[in-house]
Amino acid sequence: MDTEIPYTELMDYRRSASEMYARARAPQPGAADRCRRFREERDQLFARHPQSPLPEEDRPAFCGLRYYGYDPALRFTAPVENDVEPGEIEVQLQEDGRLRLQRFGRVRFEVNGGEHALSLFWVSGYGGGVFLPFRDATCGKETYGGGRYLLDTIKHADLGAEGAALILDFNYAYNPSCAYNPRWHCPLSPPENRLPVEIRAGEKAYAPPAG
16 A cells, blocks of 8 residues: 555545445345345445545446346355364565464355355454455456455454354455555465355456446
């Protein structure tokens, strides 16, 4: 990020994201309608907010991000398994320095009749937060080659829980900021979170406006 950071703009952007996810977690309207509303609001945020991750030259012609259709079969309620091997991953970010990700759990789900698992990470540092990045077999073809995020609670990307189980709704899978603009540097999915199957839900690869 730039040396001079407009903190109040960043605060407003994160507040907007927090409110969007709060509406996505609400019980009404139905799941498909909540997801549609979330995508519309996210498009508006990208198009109009000064802290949009899009390059400034893309914003005037921006007509919305590309998504798969909503698929209720790719929404899961997954208990967190805590019996995982402790470990820490360090990611060196160009502007923000070293990011430490502590593995603390695992979630399992079924896609196309097969069971798959993803590791959950806690972002070390003041306050911390849950981080769930992943790659799947669509990466580099229909979706961003570096993978996508499902949860990042520091940035308010939180789909909620049912009791002690996390809600994993891949219809909300989204691209890291570096997918839109090379000025951003993002932590990407570690090898253990690379799925051998296609997750045809959520956001597709970014296509800059023509012309």
